[in-house]
Amino acid sequence: MGERGAQLLDTTDRQISELIGLLSTAGDAALKLPCPGREKLGDGTVGATALHTADRYHRIAEFLEATVDARRRHTPRRLAPAVDCRHGHTPRDHGAENLELDDLLERLSAARKAMGLLAELSDEQLDAVPPAGEMRFCDGRRTLEQIMASLFKH
16 A cells, blocks of 8 residues: 555545544434535535535546556446435435435445545555546646546635
8 A cells, every 4th residue: 555545545434434433423304404504515405415425436447447457458347326215316406305315425435445545546646647537636737646646625
């Protein structure tokens, strides 16, 4: 395990653990509370915002997987799909109304596990410069480590 990758993993692990702790303590009812300033995320509730955050970590993990596996010649595999509600739709179809806390916590835990790839990154991989436009903050100048650090600040 590289020290720099381990530091990035520690950052994501702390962020996800904190969110899991907050949601676990607040309970199911908190998922339906409004989340001011996040109205554009689904229905603007705490649940929709938390689901967006979980999905974002999964997208970051997919980006990492595709970036560090130079032999891959196809689209990266999709990680766990968005949590399905009781009606067969994603929570984004209806907002947090049908989102279950246990499903969201499971999605966040899966995201934390998917981010484990960070600990396996070598210094050479962290110093590589991904092509511009592959993901937010990819400008063809920033290293993978700089991109990851920027993503985890947002």
